Amino acid sequence: MFLRRSVTLAMSLKNYSSEAKNLVAVAVNNQTGVATVTLQRPPVNSLNLELLNELSSALTELEEKKARGIILKSSSDSVFSAGLDIHEFSNTEEGRLKKFWTALQDVWIKLYGHSAPTVACINGHAPAGGCLLALSCEYRVMLKQKTIGLNETKLGIVAPLWFIASMENVIGRRLTELSLTTGKMYTTEEALKIGLIDEIAEDTNDAVSKSENFLKLFQNISPFARSQTKKFIRGNTVQSLVKTREADLKAFIDDITSEKVQKGLKVYMESLKKGK
Numbered sequence: 001m002f003l004r005r006s007v008t009l010a011m012s013l014k015n016y017s018s019e020a021k022n023l024v025a026v027a028v029n030n031q032t033g034v035a036t037v038t039l040q041r042p043p044v045n046s047l048n049l050e051l052l053n054e055l056s057s058a059l060t061e062l063e064e065k066k067a068r069g070i071i072l073k074s075s076s077d078s079v080f081s082a083g084l085d086i087h088e089f090s091n092t093e094e095g096r097l098k099k100f101w102t103a104l105q106d107v108w109i110k111l112y113g114h115s116a117p118t119v120a121c122i123n124g125h126a127p128a129g130g131c132l133l134a135l136s137c138e139y140r141v142m143l144k145q146k147t148i149g150l151n152e153t154k155l156g157i158v159a160p161l162w163f164i165a166s167m168e169n170v171i172g173r174r175l176t177e178l179s180l181t182t183g184k185m186y187t188t189e190e191a192l193k194i195g196l197i198d199e200i201a202e203d204t205n206d207a208v209s210k211s212e213n214f215l216k217l218f219q220n221i222s223p224f225a226r227s228q229t230k231k232f233i234r235g236n237t238v239q240s241l242v243k244t245r246e247a248d249l250k251a252f253i254d255d256i257t258s259e260k261v262q263k264g265l266k267v268y269m270e271s272l273k274k275g276k
């Protein structure tokens, strides 16, 4: 039985970050074992090192505690996540850049390969890294009138192979190529048409309820059989990054610290501010 009452377990009270902030909240329903993981870094949930570290720790803990399902959502009804925090890119101090990219790799490996069934409750816009988080889940419910996509080329940057694989595994190679090369952001309605999302929701409550309904499909399925099947299907994709992490990190550092990319990012950030 899925009860609406959510019980906040000890782990949800934990402050995962070294900052005195909770950027990720975890609430586990003790009737169902389903965890709701809420990103809460206003205004746009951009993914900085601290948020990624918290998310990574939360995913590890939910793996260890054998969560029966994970719903990933935003605390805002406007933006699911604006993707990677562009300020992390302009801080070209190599130590932090390395930690930042390594934390992103960790989050993706843990989320993409999580034993629990995962749903992205996309209750807001989801560009770039926000779209990556959504694509890493097994099912996507999205609010109407929002946008989603891997728009990296619009910033003058190249989406890494594992970003591309995450999309390709959902919508296929042809559409992934078109989407990434043009940096296309899809509306919710367009995203449904191409299978980038699975369902449209009216509002966040509706999205959470649809996410819970998806997880109910697994009530009578053996968790072992389910997670092993997921592992067989996703294992190669995960392993392709696990085996190349160092090279991927080097490619990121080389690319992002290049003068050309830095200039482009500056222009992009200014255009975001002017867009107001």
Ligand SMILES: CCCCC/C=C\C/C=C\C/C=C/C(=O)SCCNC(=O)CCNC(=O)[C@H](O)C(C)(C)COP(=O)(O)OP(=O)(O)OC[C@H]1O[C@@H](n2cnc3c(N)ncnc32)[C@H](O)[C@@H]1OP(=O)(O)O
Residues within 6 Å of the ligand: 043, 044, 046, 078, 079, 081, 082, 083, 084, 085, 086, 087, 125, 127, 128, 129, 130, 151, 152, 155, 157, 158, 159, 160, 251, 252, 255, 256, 272, 273, 276
């Ligand atoms: C060759 C080998 C390959 C090697 C690999 C190399 C490189 C790849 C590296 C990385 C891949 C990159 C992934 C990313 O995720 S990059 C981030 C891309 N994100 C975006 O483009 C989103 C930009 N934001 C928006 O479109 C909008 O903000 C929004 C999300 C639609 C929300 O709109 P809204 O109107 O609600 O808010 P504002 O636009 O007013 O924004 C409020 C506030 O937030 C700031 N902000 C927005 N997005 C970001 C961000 N991603 N990072 C940091 N800050 C962000 C915005 O500037 C405003 O700030 P202000 O101070 O003006 O209030």
